[in-house]
Amino acid sequence: MKKRIAIFASGSGSNAQKIMEHFKRSSEAEVVLILTNNPQAYVLQRADNFEIPSHIFSRHEFYETDGIIRLLKNLQVDLIVLAGFLWLVPANLLKAFPNKIINLHPALLPKYGGKGMYGDHVHKAVLEAKEEESGITIHFVNEKFDEGEILHQSRFKIEPGDNLEMIKFKGQQLEHQHFPRVIESLLKKMKS
Numbered sequence: 519m520k521k522r523i524a525i526f527a528s529g530s531g532s533n534a535q536k537i538m539e540h541f542k543r544s545s546e547a548e549v550v551l552i553l554t555n556n557p558q559a560y561v562l563q564r565a566d567n568f569e570i571p572s573h574i575f576s577r578h579e580f581y582e583t584d585g586i587i588r589l590l591k592n593l594q595v596d597l598i599v600l601a602g603f604l605w606l607v608p609a610n611l612l613k614a615f616p617n618k619i620i621n622l623h624p625a626l627l628p629k630y631g632g633k634g635m636y637g638d639h640v641h642k643a644v645l646e647a648k649e650e651e652s653g654i655t656i657h658f659v660n661e662k663f664d665e666g667e668i669l670h671q672s673r674f675k676i677e678p679g680d681n682l683e684m685i686k687f688k689g690q691q692l693e694h695q696h697f698p699r700v701i702e703s704l705l706k707k708m709k710s
Contacts, residue, residue, distance in 0.1 A: 521547035521596040521705040526603040527554055531561025532690065533601035533622060533697055538568045540698035547705050550593050555580065555605055580605065587614045597705060600659060601697070604636055607659050619659040620704065622697050624689045626671055627655040631664030641685045644676070651675050652685060654692045656700045670700045 523541065525534045531552075538549050552565035552572040565572040579585045587610060590598065600607070600621040607619060623631060625640045635643070644652045653673035658666035672695075674688040 520545070521708065522550045522594055523547055523597050523599055523701065524551040524553060524590055524593065524595045525549060525599045525601050527552065527559060527561040527601045528556050528604045529559055529561065529602050531559065531564045531601065533693055534561050535564045536694045537599060537601065537698050537701060538564065538570060542568065546702065550595065553586070581608050584610060587611055590615070596708060597701065599701060606663060609661060612659065612661060617658055620669065621657055621659050622693055623655045623657065623664050624693070625655065626653045626673060627657065627664055627668060633663050635664065638682065638686070641682050641689070645682060645685060649676055652689060654689055654696065656697060669704065670696060672696050
């Protein structure tokens, strides 16, 4: 039986798209649901394009009910992927899916992680610190922002003259290349 993936995203969903593309042709796994806290998120259109159901939820539903957990359990989800999802995952969801929730962070953790460190905020901090390299980190999710066990890191060199857009672009290239593959290898390690 195929492993089942649910993706949480808050915005455009370019990584969600790469994951949906990757698993569309897979005999091992499939994306069964896209979830978002943002009714205007472009990821909803992307889900539609792949004919994958989506679910929009409120802060109340996410933090004060077990609705999301019931939905994921009903769909027999094996792995939850956070792809540009900006809310902290609540304890009840972590408990319901132990070591089954992963996130992608657009920097080399433990640097440039934590509350408020997402998207351009991360890249600006990297630039301002005059780092010589940056990269991506794929990690398990725990009760704190960006502190779960690291599964994968990839790096790129920051050249003199690289601006915010260039750093973002280099990071996204790595995200799109590695995120689907890391998900696939993690699913292979999971017991059926």
